[in-house]
Amino acid sequence: MSVVGGRERIEFPEPAGDLLVLRGALAVLIDRLLAHPRRAGRPPRALVLEARLAAEGSFRRPVALREPTGDPRRLRDALQPHLTELPGAVDELALEISALAAHGDRQMALLRPASEVLRERASEAARQ
Numbered sequence: 001m002s003v004v005g006g007r008e009r010i011e012f013p014e015p016a017g018d019l020l021v022l023r024g025a026l027a028v029l030i031d032r033l034l035a036h037p038r039r040a041g042r043p044p045r046a047l048v049l050e051a052r053l054a055a056e057g058s059f060r061r062p063v064a065l066r067e068p069t070g071d072p073r074r075l076r077d078a079l080q081p082h083l084t085e086l087p088g089a090v091d092e093l094a095l096e097i098s099a100l101a102a103h104g105d106r107q108m109a110l111l112r113p114a115s116e117v118l119r120e121r122a123s124e125a126a127r128q
Helices: 019-034 072-083 114-127
Strands: 007-016 044-053 058-064 090-100
Touching (some): 007 019, 019 072, 058 072, 058 090
Antiparallel strands (some): 007 090, 044 090
């Protein structure tokens, strides 16, 4: 499997199971990935969170984003809930960008916001 926009990993000196430690490591991985040259300024569309477990085995969770983003805060918000799914302490945490958005690629909304529709109708009523 080829890595689309980069892959970063952190190996812990001792098994890490504390959620605060894992969140901190995840923040570092996100910052490293966003600075990765393979990304070429394009925002991630999908990522893969991986962990090598201390008690043998592994964990892999693909995460598709609703909207491509290069905002570290939004990426943390999307990925942190998956840290609670880890079945135990980890020896290594990795993050990979599995899909990148094209430049200017944005998902369009299916419906316009109600406030926008009401504003448009009021403007049309006033015009008539």
